[in-house]
Amino acid sequence: MPSALPDRRPQWAGTIIPMGPRQVIHTFRFLDFTGQFPALANVVEGIADWDVPDVDLARGLALTVLPSTTPYVLVQYRTPIASSQKFGDATLPHGAYLHIATSVQKGIVTICPRAPLGVIIARLKPEAAPCLLGDHIYEFADAKIDLGAVFKPDAVASLAEMLAESQSSYDRIVAVLQFLLANLRSKKPDPIVCRAAGNLRSNPSLRLGLLAAELGVSERHLSRKFKTVFGTGPKRFARVARVEHVLSACGSGSGWAELACSCGFTDQAHMINDFHAILGATPTHFFRCP
Numbered sequence: 001m002p003s004a005l006p007d008r009r010p011q012w013a014g015t016i017i018p019m020g021p022r023q024v025i026h027t028f029r030f031l032d033f034t035g036q037f038p039a040l041a042n043v044v045e046g047i048a049d050w051d052v053p054d055v056d057l058a059r060g061l062a063l064t065v066l067p068s069t070t071p072y073v074l075v076q077y078r079t080p081i082a083s084s085q086k087f088g089d090a091t092l093p094h095g096a097y098l099h100i101a102t103s104v105q106k107g108i109v110t111i112c113p114r115a116p117l118g119v120i121i122a123r124l125k126p127e128a129a130p131c132l133l134g135d136h137i138y139e140f141a142d143a144k145i146d147l148g149a150v151f152k153p154d155a156v157a158s159l160a161e162m163l164a165e166s167q168s169s170y171d172r173i174v175a176v177l178q179f180l181l182a183n184l185r186s187k188k189p190d191p192i193v194c195r196a197a198g199n200l201r202s203n204p205s206l207r208l209g210l211l212a213a214e215l216g217v218s219e220r221h222l223s224r225k226f227k228t229v230f231g232t233g234p235k236r237f238a239r240v241a242r243v244e245h246v247l248s249a250c251g252s253g254s255g256w257a258e259l260a261c262s263c264g265f266t267d268q269a270h271m272i273n274d275f276h277a278i279l280g281a282t283p284t285h286f287f288r289c290p
Contacts, residue, residue, distance in 0.1 A: 031046055031047055031048065031173070033046075033047055033173055033174075033177060036174075036177075037177050037178075037181055039181055039184065040177060040180060040181055040184075042125065042128050043124060043125060043128040043129070043131050043132060043180070043184070044122055044123070044124060044125070044177070044180065045070060045123045045124060045125045046122075046123045047120065047121065047122045047123065047173050047176065047177065048120070048121045048123075049118075049119075049120050049121075049169040049172055049173055050063070050117055050118065050119045050120075050121065051117070051118055051169055052113070052116065052117040052118070053078070053116045053117075053118070054116065055115055055116050058113040058114075058115065058116050058117040059112075059113060059114060059115075061111075061112070061113055061117070062110055062111075062112050063110065063111040063112075063113075064108055064109065064110050064111075065083075065104050065108075065109040065110075065111065066104065066108060066109075066244075066247055066279070067104050067105055067106055067107070067108075067240055067243060067244070067278050067279060068103075068104060068240065068244045068247075069126045069197070069201055069237060069240050069241050069244060070103070070123050070124055070125065070126055070129075071101060071102065071103040071124045071126060071129045071133060071137060071140050072101065072102055072103065072104075072121055072122065072123055072124065073100075073101050073121070073122040073124065073132070073147070073176075073180070074099065074100050074101075074102070074119055074120070074121050074122075075099045075119065075120045075147070075156075075159060075160060075163060075176055075179075076098050076099060076118060076119040076120075076160070076163075077118040077119070077120070077160065077163035077164045077166075077172065078115070078116045078117060078118030078119075079113075079114075079115035079116055079117070079118075080096040080097060080098050081096065081097065081111055081113055081117065081119065082094055082095060082096045082097070082111075082112075082114075083109050083110060083111045083112075084109070084110055084112075085104075085107045085108070085109045085110075085142070086107055086108045086109075086110065086280065087106060087107035087108070087279075087280035088280035088281070090280075094109075094144065097144050097146075098146075098160070099146065099147040099148070099156055099159075099160060100144040100145060100146055100147060101133055101140050101144075101145050101147060101150055102140055102142075102143060102144045102145065103126075103137070103140045103141050103142070104142065105141040105142050105232075105240065105278075106142055106278055106279075106280075107142075107279065107280055108279060108280070108281075108286075118163075120163065120172050120173060120176045122176060122177075122180060125198075126197050126201070126230070127189075127193075127194040127195070127196075127197035127198040127201070128189065128194060130185075130189035130190075130194075130229065131184050131185055131188070131189060132150075132180060132183060132184065132185065133150060134150070134185070135189065135190075135228075135229060136228075136229065136231070137229055137230050137231070138229070138230050138231020138232065139231075141231060141232075151179075151183050155179070155182075155183070159175060159176065159179045162175045163175060163176070189229070190225060190229065192215050192217060192222065192225055193225050193226050193228075193229045193230075195215060196211060196215060196222060196226055196234055197226075197230070197234075197237065199211060199214070200234060200237055200238045200241055201241050201244075203264070204238040204239075204241035204242040204245065204263075204264045205238075205242070205264030205265075206238070208222070208223070208234055208235060211234065222234060238264075239274050239277070239278065240278060241264075242263050242264045242265060242271075242274060243274055243275055243278050243279070245262075245263040245264065246259055246260075246263045246271065246275070246283065249262065249263060256268050256271070256283060256284075259271070271283065
């Protein structure tokens with residue numbers, strides 16, 4: 001674990017993730033804090049603090065978490081939150097929860113706080129998430145797994161207590177990163193699966209045969225090993241990654257056809273089909289929904 005950090009605030013570079021509109025689109029920035037934790041640089045993609053102590057302001061939020069390839073670790077320090085998951089015309093309500101690991105793979109998850117909101121969210125790189133969550137990442141897909149079932153319950157309780165007593169986002173974020181660092185597993189994940197996931201995230205149009213050849217294995221071998229970790233084959237993973245690219249690029253001003261081409265789809269119809277299969281809505285319908 002690192003020694004005491006210097007009392008300064010780093011110049012953060014982060015990714016703005018849209019968290020869905022009620023009246024206005026609210027965004028939270030996932031910050032790159034791993035420069036101070038080099039051992040986490042290849043594991044944690046970003047971290048955010050949703051800090052809304054005002055109850056009326058919190059109740060006015062509708063936070064939308066969209067499908068992605070990335071797992072998340074959530075640690076709360078105020079009132080437990082509840083959420084719901086919508087796919088097409090079906091909506092599944094979730095009960096209240098505190099400290100969890102999860103991965104949104106399908107549909108649209110909406111969090112509507114009913115009390116002051118406070119939660120640290122660490123966004124993990126899927127290719128390295130097994131270093132924290134174990135070899136079977138598929139167990140977290142569209143599920144909320146209590147952190148006490150992943151890490152030592154006493155350690156999770158101690159972290160939650162520390163967050164409740166912290167006075168700033170900086171201190172809370174550092175506490176969670178220190179917790180993740182202390183809980184890195186000594187066993188390394190399968191290097192073939194890790195490289196495959198990383199390559200598909202950066203280039204989801206990469207053909208499976210070419211990817212397998214680059215990794216020195218057969219397509220069948222790669223698919224089998226990939227499914228063992230992620231619970232889905234590399235083709236399905238690439239499908240989610242392509243939609244993720246569209247969601248990240250939606251504010252670029254490009255037209256649908258241009259977006260489809262730049263994000264690895266064969267054409268606009270291909271993008272619409274994948275969007276509907278993963279979010280339960282077409283791109284046009286999703287982006288115009290209030």
